[in-house]
Amino acid sequence: MSLAKVTQVKGLALAVPGDDIDTDRIIPARFLRCVTFDGLGEHAFRDERTGPDGLERPHPMNSAQAARIAAAKQGVMVVGFNFGCGSSREHAPQSLWRFGFTAFVGGSFAEIFFGNSTTLGVPCLTLSKDDLAECDAFVRANPEVEVTVDVQNLVVTAGAKSWKASIAASARDGLINGKWDPIADLLEGAPAVDQTAGTLAYVVGK
Amino acid sequence: MAKTLFQKVWEAHTVRQLPNGQTQLFIGTHLIHEVTSPQAFGMLRDLGLKVKYPQRTFATVDHIVPTNELKEPYSDPIAQEMIEALRKNTKDFGIRFFDTNTGTQGIVHMVGPEQGITQPGTTIACGDSHTATHGAFGAIAFGIGTTQVRDVLATQTLALSALKVRRIEVNGQLSPGVYAKDVILHIIRVLGVNGGIGYAYEYAGTTFDGFSLEERMTVCNMSIEGGARCGYVNPDQKTFDYIKGKPYAPKAADWDAAVARWASFASDAGCRYDDVVQFNAAEIRPTVTWGITPGQAIFIDEKMPALESLNAADRATAEDAYKHMKLAPDTAIKGTKVDVCFLGSCTNGRISDLREVAKYLKGRKVSPNVKAIVVPGSQLTAIQAVHEGLDKIYIEAGFEWRGAGCSMCLAMNPDKLVGDQLCASSSNRNFKGRQGSQTGRTILMSPLMVAAAAITGQVTDAREVFTV
Numbered sequence: 001m002s003l004a005k006v007t008q009v010k011g012l013a014l015a016v017p018g019d020d021i022d023t024d025r026i027i028p029a030r031f032l033r034c035v036t037f038d039g040l041g042e043h044a045f046r047d048e049r050t051g052p053d054g055l056e057r058p059h060p061m062n063s064a065q066a067a068r069i070a071a072a073k074q075g076v077m078v079v080g081f082n083f084g085c086g087s088s089r090e091h092a093p094q095s096l097w098r099f100g101f102t103a104f105v106g107g108s109f110a111e112i113f114f115g116n117s118t119t120l121g122v123p124c125l126t127l128s129k130d131d132l133a134e135c136d137a138f139v140r141a142n143p144e145v146e147v148t149v150d151v152q153n154l155v156v157t158a159g160a161k162s163w164k165a166s167i168a169a170s171a172r173d174g175l176i177n178g179k180w181d182p183i184a185d186l187l188e189g190a191p192a193v194d195q196t197a198g199t200l201a202y203v204v205g206k
Numbered sequence: 207m208a209k210t211l212f213q214k215v216w217e218a219h220t221v222r223q224l225p226n227g228q229t230q231l232f233i234g235t236h237l238i239h240e241v242t243s244p245q246a247f248g249m250l251r252d253l254g255l256k257v258k259y260p261q262r263t264f265a266t267v268d269h270i271v272p273t274n275e276l277k278e279p280y281s282d283p284i285a286q287e288m289i290e291a292l293r294k295n296t297k298d299f300g301i302r303f304f305d306t307n308t309g310t311q312g313i314v315h316m317v318g319p320e321q322g323i324t325q326p327g328t329t330i331a332c333g334d335s336h337t338a339t340h341g342a343f344g345a346i347a348f349g350i351g352t353t354q355v356r357d358v359l360a361t362q363t364l365a366l367s368a369l370k371v372r373r374i375e376v377n378g379q380l381s382p383g384v385y386a387k388d389v390i391l392h393i394i395r396v397l398g399v400n401g402g403i404g405y406a407y408e409y410a411g412t413t414f415d416g417f418s419l420e421e422r423m424t425v426c427n428m429s430i431e432g433g434a435r436c437g438y439v440n441p442d443q444k445t446f447d448y449i450k451g452k453p454y455a456p457k458a459a460d461w462d463a464a465v466a467r468w469a470s471f472a473s474d475a476g477c478r479y480d481d482v483v484q485f486n487a488a489e490i491r492p493t494v495t496w497g498i499t500p501g502q503a504i505f506i507d508e509k510m511p512a513l514e515s516l517n518a519a520d521r522a523t524a525e526d527a528y529k530h531m532k533l534a535p536d537t538a539i540k541g542t543k544v545d546v547c548f549l550g551s552c553t554n555g556r557i558s559d560l561r562e563v564a565k566y567l568k569g570r571k572v573s574p575n576v577k578a579i580v581v582p583g584s585q586l587t588a589i590q591a592v593h594e595g596l597d598k599i600y601i602e603a604g605f606e607w608r609g610a611g612c613s614m615c616l617a618m619n620p621d622k623l624v625g626d627q628l629c630a631s632s633s634n635r636n637f638k639g640r641q642g643s644q645t646g647r648t649i650l651m652s653p654l655m656v657a658a659a660a661i662t663g664q665v666t667d668a669r670e671v672f673t674v
């Protein structure tokens with residue numbers, strides 16, 4: 001399986017502020033009633049974007065900037081801390097990715113969300129608290145400026161600004177080497193897997 | 207060298223190191239349900255792959271099951287489609303399915319323990335973040351995403367990095383009317399909703415030693431609400447007694463060897479932890495959430511925090527929370543009117559929960575302004591409860607008695623809040639919109655506190671309603 005090497009993601013950026021944004025907010029549970037991920041993009045942040053009255057509410061995802069990202073099918077979402085906490089639903093990164101986001105920059109990410117995104121080839125980079133505040137302010141003030149998320153060199157740049165970023169070494173390695181989907185490596189280990197299985201009493205049926 | 211249970215299980219299941227530095231970890235037990243598995247089977251088919259060890263994957267259906275409708279086809283065609291997709295996938299790939307007509311269906315985190323599939327010293331994965339529940343048995347259990355469900359199906363392994371281990375010690379006796387649910391809500395309140403990122407939580411201390419397996423499950427269940435992907439309790443005699451005789455428990459000649467093996471996985475005395483935190487059980491009081499994250503919690507007799515008392519980061523979330531919850535800072539939560547009471551979920555939908563509440567419910571009546579439902583987490587639980595006559599106690603008190611499933615824990619089935627209804631809930635998440643209405647409000651609490659709210663129609667201290 002050959003996958004694209006994700007060394008760098010470039011695109012317009014959208015700030016979606018707030019800490020502890022959970023996966024129920026990213027994709028409400030009713031949209032999990034499906035057997036494929038198709039069509040999830042349009043429902044990302046649905047209940048934040050649309051009021052109970054069915055009318056649009058002010059939300060970054062309703063902005064012209066979001067529409068530009070959706071049209072380009074590439075873009076960077078700048079988020080707060082503990083983004084993607086809550087359930088394990090891969091529907092959350094799937095919906096944002098299908099909407100058009102191809103990278104996330106934030107203060108911290110919930111672990112399952114981070115793993116699910118990485119497996120889609122979507123990097124989640126972390127900035128320090130102060131840098132994140134600056135980055136967030138910059139992208140709001142300069143929506144037309146493209147942001148570059150450099151996974152190889154661990155830096156986020158926008159115009160003349162740049163911020164040092166970090167990501168788990170294994171995730172970086174997978175992304176830049178085109179091995180962000182681990183299935184090929186895992187399949188390769190099959191003989192060793194059988195060996196391990198043979199040592200586990202409960203697996204061999206005891 | 208002295209090791210933690212986490213290290214021992216990790217080592218026993220390590221297949222090899224992957225080129226990116228992660229571990230290829232053998233997953234001995236894989237649990238699947240209808241929501242996060244269909245896409246994984248789709249990916250498997252697209253790649254032309256088979257299920258590597260079909261006998262190590264077990265399926266059930268829980269999230270979409272309408273708990274007020276026992277016959278198929280369900281009136282909801284999507285629910286019907288999802289259950290049928292799982293039937294087909296399990297049949298095509300030779301996977302055991304605890305289907306609705308078997309008397310064994312239920313919330314996936316209840317079915318594993320009930321069947322004796324959940325065992326100490328094993329690795330368990332499931333496409334559901336509350337998989338840590340199984341850690342109550344001394345298993346290392348992870349919630350995973352759908353692509354990882356595919357990985358486990360195809361290879362029986364996952365690419366993972368080892369976690370640090372934080373020992374959370376709770377010592378002493380809980381006061382009457384204080385439950386395992388209060389313990390975990392309190393832990394999350396103190397350590398924060400992201401305090402557990404990067405950690406496995408080892409729950410220990412005399413309070414946990416005294417807990418039943420069901421109480422341990424309640425605590426391990428909510429590890430993820432504290433940010434920890436997995437949580438566990440070291441196995442002991444209670445663990446072995448619970449498993450004994452269950453359908454998938456080791457039999458006859460294998461039993462003693464299994465027990466010896468299980469016991470050997472417990473953390474060694476003198477092992478090194480990355481962090482240790484201690485709590486005194488006697489200081490924990492009945493706890494309720496007031497906000498939109500499980501960490502926004504207080505003791506029932508406390509006031510909700512004043513905004514000025516919070517640091518800047520917490521204040522923004524708190525303001526959002528107060529607005530959503532329609533509650534006021536620096537006031538009491540006691541006395542807040544409730545509309546719906548939900549007793550159930552993989553946190554508190556077990557037989558011990560149903561028994562405990564029933565003990566106090568006899569002769570009491572649900573407030574006429576409240577809709578109260580009780581949803582056994584599994585069919586086996588429901589059958590046992592009916593056998594003990596618990597259903598009658600609930601029905602007489604004015605609760606609706608339902609079939610097994612996730613029900614109002616999340617909005618994937620007909621049980622939903624309407625408008626800004628406020629729900630006193632024994633479940634695990636109070637996120638905005640979690641219970642199916644965008645403006646719906648959730649207050650998490652113990653089952654007995656839910657019952658007290660049902661009777662009085664308000665958020666109440668159960669210790670004032672019942673003689674505990």
Ligand code: SF4
Pocket residue numbers: 268269313314315334336551552553611612615616633634
């Ligand atoms: S009861 Fe709730 S938390 Fe548990 S598996 Fe079902 S939906 Fe998830």
